[in-house]
Amino acid sequence: MPVFIGQDVTRIDALDKVLGRAAFAYDLKTDDMLFACVVRSEKPHALIKKIETARALSMEGVAAVLTHIDIPGENSFGAIKKDQQFLAKDRVRYVGEPIAVVVGVNEEVARKASGFVRIEYEELQVISDPFVSMTSPVLIHDEGNLLSHRKVIKGDIEKGFNESDVIVENTYRTTWVDHAYMETEAGLGYMDDDGRIVVVSSTQNIHYKMKEISRMLAMPPERVRVIQATTGGGFGGKLDVTVEGFLALCVYHLKRTVVMRFTREESFLAQTKRHPLHIEYKTGARKDGSINAVRVNITGDTGPYISYGETVCLRAAVHATGPYEVPNVHVDSRMFYTNNPVAGAMRGFGVPQLAFAHESQLDKIAGILNMDPLDIRIKNALRRGSLTATSQALEHSAGLPETLKRIEPFWRSRERQNDRRGFGLGCMYYGIGNTGVSNPSDCYLTFMPEGRIALHSGVCEIGQGSDTVLMQILCESLAMDDEKIVLLRGDTDTSRDAGSSSASRQTYISGMAVCDAAQKMKKYLEKEGYYSGRPLTDICEAALGKGDAMFEGHFDPPTTPVDMETSRGAPYATYAFATHMTEVEVNEVTGACRVVKVHAAHDVGRAVNVKNVRGQICGGIAMGIGLALMEEFSPGKSKSLDDYYMPTSMDMPEVEAIIVEDREPTGPYGAKGVGEPALIPQAASIVNAIKDATGVEARELPCHIERLKLLLEARRQK
Amino acid sequence: MLPDFASIIAETKEEALSCLSSLERAKVIAGGTDLMVKMRSGERYDHIIDITNIRELDGIAVKDGVVVIGPVATHARLGSDAAIRENAPGLALACSLVGSPQIRNMGTIGGNIVNASPAADSIPPMLIHDAMLTLESKGSSRKVRLEDIIVAPYKTSINTRELLGPVEITSLKGYREGYFRVAKRATWAISRLSVAWAISEEEGTFKDVKLAIGSCTPMPFRAVKVEGLLRGEKRQPGIIAEAVRIALEEIKLISGIRPSFAYKLPVLRGILENVLGGE
Numbered sequence: 001m002p003v004f005i006g007q008d009v010t011r012i013d014a015l016d017k018v019l020g021r022a023a024f025a026y027d028l029k030t031d032d033m034l035f036a037c038v039v040r041s042e043k044p045h046a047l048i049k050k051i052e053t054a055r056a057l058s059m060e061g062v063a064a065v066l067t068h069i070d071i072p073g074e075n076s077f078g079a080i081k082k083d084q085q086f087l088a089k090d091r092v093r094y095v096g097e098p099i100a101v102v103v104g105v106n107e108e109v110a111r112k113a114s115g116f117v118r119i120e121y122e123e124l125q126v127i128s129d130p131f132v133s134m135t136s137p138v139l140i141h142d143e144g145n146l147l148s149h150r151k152v153i154k155g156d157i158e159k160g161f162n163e164s165d166v167i168v169e170n171t172y173r174t175t176w177v178d179h180a181y182m183e184t185e186a187g188l189g190y191m192d193d194d195g196r197i198v199v200v201s202s203t204q205n206i207h208y209k210m211k212e213i214s215r216m217l218a219m220p221p222e223r224v225r226v227i228q229a230t231t232g233g234g235f236g237g238k239l240d241v242t243v244e245g246f247l248a249l250c251v252y253h254l255k256r257t258v259v260m261r262f263t264r265e266e267s268f269l270a271q272t273k274r275h276p277l278h279i280e281y282k283t284g285a286r287k288d289g290s291i292n293a294v295r296v297n298i299t300g301d302t303g304p305y306i307s308y309g310e311t312v313c314l315r316a317a318v319h320a321t322g323p324y325e326v327p328n329v330h331v332d333s334r335m336f337y338t339n340n341p342v343a344g345a346m347r348g349f350g351v352p353q354l355a356f357a358h359e360s361q362l363d364k365i366a367g368i369l370n371m372d373p374l375d376i377r378i379k380n381a382l383r384r385g386s387l388t389a390t391s392q393a394l395e396h397s398a399g400l401p402e403t404l405k406r407i408e409p410f411w412r413s414r415e416r417q418n419d420r421r422g423f424g425l426g427c428m429y430y431g432i433g434n435t436g437v438s439n440p441s442d443c444y445l446t447f448m449p450e451g452r453i454a455l456h457s458g459v460c461e462i463g464q465g466s467d468t469v470l471m472q473i474l475c476e477s478l479a480m481d482d483e484k485i486v487l488l489r490g491d492t493d494t495s496r497d498a499g500s501s502s503a504s505r506q507t508y509i510s511g512m513a514v515c516d517a518a519q520k521m522k523k524y525l526e527k528e529g530y531y532s533g534r535p536l537t538d539i540c541e542a543a544l545g546k547g548d549a550m551f552e553g554h555f556d557p558p559t560t561p562v563d564m565e566t567s568r569g570a571p572y573a574t575y576a577f578a579t580h581m582t583e584v585e586v587n588e589v590t591g592a593c594r595v596v597k598v599h600a601a602h603d604v605g606r607a608v609n610v611k612n613v614r615g616q617i618c619g620g621i622a623m624g625i626g627l628a629l630m631e632e633f634s635p636g637k638s639k640s641l642d643d644y645y646m647p648t649s650m651d652m653p654e655v656e657a658i659i660v661e662d663r664e665p666t667g668p669y670g671a672k673g674v675g676e677p678a679l680i681p682q683a684a685s686i687v688n689a690i691k692d693a694t695g696v697e698a699r700e701l702p703c704h705i706e707r708l709k710l711l712l713e714a715r716r717q718k
Numbered sequence: 719m720l721p722d723f724a725s726i727i728a729e730t731k732e733e734a735l736s737c738l739s740s741l742e743r744a745k746v747i748a749g750g751t752d753l754m755v756k757m758r759s760g761e762r763y764d765h766i767i768d769i770t771n772i773r774e775l776d777g778i779a780v781k782d783g784v785v786v787i788g789p790v791a792t793h794a795r796l797g798s799d800a801a802i803r804e805n806a807p808g809l810a811l812a813c814s815l816v817g818s819p820q821i822r823n824m825g826t827i828g829g830n831i832v833n834a835s836p837a838a839d840s841i842p843p844m845l846i847h848d849a850m851l852t853l854e855s856k857g858s859s860r861k862v863r864l865e866d867i868i869v870a871p872y873k874t875s876i877n878t879r880e881l882l883g884p885v886e887i888t889s890l891k892g893y894r895e896g897y898f899r900v901a902k903r904a905t906w907a908i909s910r911l912s913v914a915w916a917i918s919e920e921e922g923t924f925k926d927v928k929l930a931i932g933s934c935t936p937m938p939f940r941a942v943k944v945e946g947l948l949r950g951e952k953r954q955p956g957i958i959a960e961a962v963r964i965a966l967e968e969i970k971l972i973s974g975i976r977p978s979f980a981y982k983l984p985v986l987r988g989i990l991e992n993v994l995g996g997e
């Protein structure tokens with residue numbers, strides 16, 4: 001019997017994708033479908049006085065113009081809280097907020113007509129800065145401008161600083177980043193023969209969207225079906241409802257097939273972004289390099305709606321110390337509403353921003369103490385038995401020391417090829433799954449009439465490779481070839497809720513749910529004689545005849561809610577760990593920084609699919625280069641990929657991926673996750689490498705050519 | 719989305735010229751890498767005349783130290799053409815840095831000139847080669863220097879009935895020639911700043927210096943004052959510092975003080991020091 005775990009199994013979607021056969025949402029479009037587009041607010045903060053749709057409606061080829069009055073159920077959605085309107089009723093809070101949907105016979109007609117929907121506004125005072133929001137009498141929501149304030153408190157912070165020999169204090173700033181997935185938000189909706197609403201879309205979660213549609217249309221969830229189309233990237237941006245609500249509303253009223261696709265400009269304008277964080281960071285350490293106290297004050301701009309703002313607020317706080325054992329911690333993390341773009345989930349939920357801060361701090365301390373940056377990390381690294389900042393004891397799978405050890409030979413033998421080169425380290429830890437809340441995954445297995453087994457999975461494959469990984473886990477658990485297994489994925493009709501493809505959780509959590517179902521089925525198969533040679537077709541037939549057809553799998557990682565005052569608790573069942581070592585070359589004349597080489601060591605618990613893990617690591621590094629060196633979304637200025645610079649393949653360094661496997665006993669075959677971890681330490685290691693190469697310290701990201709040149713000039717003038 | 723238009727594929731220059739003279743709201747398209755972007759964001763024409771099939775507008779020929787470049791020659795072609803690499807290596811390099819492989823396969827030198835962007839990569843090298851343009855319209859033709867044709871950013875004095883014909887540049891064999899550009903990422907990026915140069919030296923003395931700078935001023939320009947200052951001077955730090963100072967002064971004179979200069983001028987200083995210092 002072949003082994004599946006730890007193998008370079010070719011992705012099951014590979015061939016379809018390279019041959020161009022995979023159908024993305026918009027590929028499903030045919031000529032007879034209607035096209036819908038969104039009329040969006042042109043004002044950052046205003047009351048809506050009037051919405052005039054008559055002119056657009058009278059245009060030839062226009063099938064409908066829908067506004068908030070056409071929503072039969074609740075006009076609200078939100079992953080965490082239902083605070084956002086599908087279609088704004090009387091007030092808008094950001095440029096790009098949806099107000100109406102125009103449906104036409106084709107895209108040209110719909111877009112043209114949408115220009116004739118007239119909105120009358122009464123403008124309100126705009127808040128575009130969280131520090132203004134903090135004290136402003138202008139309220140973006142009646143409850144006030146503070147969305148969330150989370151704290152992490154451990155030990156005695158005053159005492160910690162008093163007993164420190166070195167104290168380093170700095171402020172770090174990051175900005176908005178766009179997900180910039182290759183495929184913009186898209187989908188289509190239709191009514192099936194039973195009169196149910198069906199939405200097929202590019203998404204990271206289907207069951208959540210089914211529920212939102214059901215609430216919006218005041219229809220029971222069984223009357224709504226959501227199917228995931230092949231999805232061209234997510235990174236957190238397709239967690240929120242994008243096209244799905246509009247499509248369902250159009251189908252509800254028109255009973256026809258309707259398709260949507262955002263333009264790149266629209267996606268830039270209206271979709272969520274990474275949170276800009278302002279991080280005041282104070283670190284105290286003893287002479288021997290041990291970190292004694294960490295005080296962090298995070299102020300975030302969450303935009304006008306919650307989206308994942310609370311999640312980022314908390315996750316940034318509990319990860320603020322970095323992967324180090326710190327006895328005295330005090331973190332305040334606060335998110336304020338503004339009239340800027342809605343900031344939501346993006347790969348790492350605030351942790352990449354914090355990694356930039358804590359890794360810069362650590363290098364600074366090492367510099368003052370004349371310690372090697374690697375040694376100071378080894379000294380403070382979380383390991384088995386350590387207490388995290390939330391006082392969670394790490395009982396197993398804590399491979400940070402091992403990642404450092406694997407990087408060590410490269411670090412110790414590093415040599416500068418020229419004086420423009422430099423090397424930097426970045427470490428991270430990342431809690432797998434949602435923070436301190438239940439986040440289960442369910443799946444089931446059935447026998448198929450044709451004599452195969454079906455895996456019913458609600459896990460969205462967004463390019464990260466979950467389809468392949470779950471199949472590998474199932475094959476291994478059943479000791480069965482993949483030819484005997486059919487994957488039925490991403491359809492609310494044929495699967496259970498697996499939760500979102502986010503928080504690096506699917507391999508770990510849904511993988512475990514698959515193991516659970518497989519164990520039950522395996523017992524059955526054993527009993528039925530499969531492993532002693534009875535053909536599967538036989539067993540299937542008999543089982544279907546008896547009605548023994550379903551084996552359910554479930555897993556919810558063991559976590560505890562964190563304390564509201566101190567965040568004490570075990571917010572995650574397991575953590576991933578990583579160390580990146582990055583070599584850069586800085587052109588002091590132009591300020592251009594080229595990333596030459598990255599050694600990336602990741603403790604993933606177990607690499608179910610080695611190629612996939614490497615792929616995630618390379619992708620994370622690319623995104624980290626963007627975060628560190630180029631990506632900067634300026635509201636009102638950044639319009640498209642023409643002026644928003646993100647790395648191309650020519651900006652990619654050579655990557656050496658090093659996989660560390662400190663097995664996680666609660667994970668499938670020991671696996672944890674790597675999706676977000678791959679990105680998190682990269683920007684930090686680049687900034688530290690720039691410091692090594694040039695002596696300048698970047699405290700604001702992105703450190704693009706202009707910012708870096710100005711820093712170099714300032715250093716020169718000193 | 720693109721507005722509606724009629725398209726004509728001209729097979730001969732005469733056909734293109736007569737279309738231009740008789741049709742209203744007509745526009746030439748070569749690679750379309752500038753025009754399509756503009757039309758997608760709202761520029762409208764009734765007739766689009768594709769000139770890329772016209773053989774006499776393509777090709778590269780050298781005669782008596784003059785290189786004649788057909789306007790529909792692509793950046794990809796110019797970047798790899800032996801005659802260009804030999805007679806104008808800076809231009810070959812500049813063209814090979816334009817956009818991405820896709821853009822270089824489509825985009826043409828004629829389009830780059832007529833689009834007249836301050837950041838156009840081929841323009842600074844063509845300026846140092848004293849590029850001369852032939853502009854043709856039905857029944858007439860005129861010759862104009864490249865630097866006289868660009869009147870403002872994205873604006874030339876070429877009229878709507880005219881077609882850009884061959885571009886002539888003089889060979890600078892024996893010069894140390896180069897092109898350097900600064901962009902926000904490794905590739906597929908518009909130049910933030912560019913410098914083209916050709917320098918001939920004898921025993922540490924500047925015999926002749928040609929220098930053009932892009933992306934700092936409304937149109938790329940020849941730094942003639944600097945060229946004049948250096949001609950005949952010994953290459954030493956003092957005169958180079960003076961040359962750099964003059965170049966920066968000239969830019970400030972042309973453009974006024976711009977916020978981007980906080981970045982650009984120090985960078986330009988560094989580049990010019992390297993270029994003139996022989997690095």
Ligand SMILES: Cc1cc2nc3c(=O)[nH]c(=O)nc-3n(C[C@H](O)[C@H](O)[C@H](O)COP(=O)(O)OP(=O)(O)OC[C@H]3O[C@@H](n4cnc5c(N)ncnc54)[C@H](O)[C@@H]3O)c2cc1C
Pocket residue numbers: 745746747748749750751752753754755769789790815816817818821824825826827828829830831832833837838839840880881882883906907908909
């Ligand atoms: C993604 C992208 C990246 C780019 N990167 C760069 C870059 O790095 N550097 C750079 O310099 N440019 C860049 N460009 C701009 C563009 O590719 C160049 O300017 C290119 O040379 C234009 O040539 P074209 O043949 O595509 O012009 P077209 O778009 O066909 O035409 C441009 C203009 O010139 C006119 N025209 C063209 N040929 C003639 C002619 N013979 N007679 C009269 N009028 C004519 C057209 O009517 C039009 O007004 C980029 C463009 C894109 C889309």
